[in-house]
Amino acid sequence: MLDIDNIFEKIKLDGHRLTKIRKAMIGILFADKCLLSASEIRTRLSVSGLSADRTTVYRELGFLLEKNIIKEIRIADRKTYYEIVSPEHHHHLVCTKCNSVQEIVMGNHLKRQEDRIYKKARFKVLAHSLEFYGLCRNCR
Amino acid sequence: MLDIDNIFEKIKLDGHRLTKIRKAMIGILFADKCLLSASEIRTRLSVSGLSADRTTVYRELGFLLEKNIIKEIRIADRKTYYEIVSPEHHHHLVCTKCNSVQEIVMGNHLKRQEDRIYKKARFKVLAHSLEFYGLCRNCR
DNA sequence: TATTTATTGCAACAATGTTGCAATAGACAA
DNA sequence: TTGTCTATTGCAACATTGTTGCAATAAATA
Ligand SMILES: [Mn+2]
Ligand SMILES: [Mn+2]
Ligand SMILES: [Zn+2]
Ligand SMILES: [Zn+2]
Numbered sequence: 356m357l358d359i360d361n362i363f364e365k366i367k368l369d370g371h372r373l374t375k376i377r378k379a380m381i382g383i384l385f386a387d388k389c390l391l392s393a394s395e396i397r398t399r400l401s402v403s404g405l406s407a408d409r410t411t412v413y414r415e416l417g418f419l420l421e422k423n424i425i426k427e428i429r430i431a432d433r434k435t436y437y438e439i440v441s442p443e444h445h446h447h448l449v450c451t452k453c454n455s456v457q458e459i460v461m462g463n464h465l466k467r468q469e470d471r472i473y474k475k476a477r478f479k480v481l482a483h484s485l486e487f488y489g490l491c492r493n494c495r
Numbered sequence: 496m497l498d499i500d501n502i503f504e505k506i507k508l509d510g511h512r513l514t515k516i517r518k519a520m521i522g523i524l525f526a527d528k529c530l531l532s533a534s535e536i537r538t539r540l541s542v543s544g545l546s547a548d549r550t551t552v553y554r555e556l557g558f559l560l561e562k563n564i565i566k567e568i569r570i571a572d573r574k575t576y577y578e579i580v581s582p583e584h585h586h587h588l589v590c591t592k593c594n595s596v597q598e599i600v601m602g603n604h605l606k607r608q609e610d611r612i613y614k615k616a617r618f619k620v621l622a623h624s625l626e627f628y629g630l631c632r633n634c635r
Numbered sequence: 636t637a638t639t640t641a642t643t644g645c646a647a648c649a650a651t652g653t654t655g656c657a658a659t660a661g662a663c664a665a
Numbered sequence: 666t667t668g669t670c671t672a673t674t675g676c677a678a679c680a681t682t683g684t685t686g687c688a689a690t691a692a693a694t695a
Binding site: 427429430431433435448450451457459461464468469472475476477478479480481482483484485486487488489490491492495 | 567569570571573575588590591597599601604608609612615616617618619620621622623624625626627628629630631632635
Binding site for chain 2: 650651652653654660661662
């Protein structure tokens with residue numbers, strides 16, 4: 356999931372259409388990379404001259420989730436965020452003062468914990484969510 | 496934060512009132528310990544013969560959060576959950592099939608990661624959220 | 636250009652959460 | 666027990682996020 360044109364192609368090969376809104380939304384998610392909410396995406400669409408109904412944005416987000424092009428992330432502000440699925444699994448550092456977000460790659464520490472969880476609780480971990488909250492370099 | 500009566504006492508000492516709804520909500524959160532939503536709490540209140548307005552439940556949850564008696568947790572179903580602050584910091588194993596929730600204590604692995612984050616990114620971690628999703632013992 | 640149907644917009648709805656304001660009921664003193 | 670003070674509550678009204686059915690529109694292809 357590296358190049359935006361690969362994504363466009365894959366969508367067409369699957370028998371779907373490359374509409375203006377679809378292309379623009381993927382473009383927006385690609386440009387920003389990290390944590391955009393549905394309403395933010397809608398705002399950016401209209402800034403770029405494309406107005407889309409709320410329904411359309413949600414349906415498109417559903418479509419992109421199904422195609423595994425984006426993923427959903429919920430952080431501690433009761434909004435749902437979306438971002439392009441990147442090759443490297445990562446987590447987020449959310450600054451509680453300026454609301455900035457950095458990404459962080461964590462190695463395989465969690466994998467080991469998940470093995471331990473399986474042995475201890477017989478619970479098979481398939482996914483996890485991990486976000487850190489605190490103060491960024493500028494805000495401390 | 497071990498005994499429910501300690502909590503009642505602390506609330507009174509802080510100049511607040513022990514109303515029926517307040518006592519009942521704390522009782523409900525204490526009895527269940529783990530992950531109750533606002534609407535679930537409201538349902539349990541009315542089952543126990545106490546009807547409370549939605550507004551009241553949210554305001555009380557806000558109060559209990561401020562007093563650090565409960566904490567908020569968001570898992571991947573777009574609801575906000577609440578649970579009593581327990582002495583032992585823990586995470587959750589959420590079964591995506593039967594929706595059951597288990598608690599899991601993880602030692603200090605994350606603490607070490609947080610030190611690393613500070614050294615690497617100069618980001619001071621103050622809190623984190625970590626939940627695991629997968630299949631419980633019965634559902635695999 | 637005509638045809639097919641995936642996609643879109645609109646209306647209507649549901650769930651969660653918030654605010655202002657007047658009424659109610661805990662706590663405490665008399 | 667009764668009266669007073671004000672923290673708490675309920676109600677109405679609203680905001681935001683998210684969903685569904687249905688008719689209109691516009692990509693893709695022949
Ligand atoms: Mn990210
Ligand atoms: Mn718990
Ligand atoms: Zn910051
Ligand atoms: Zn299960």
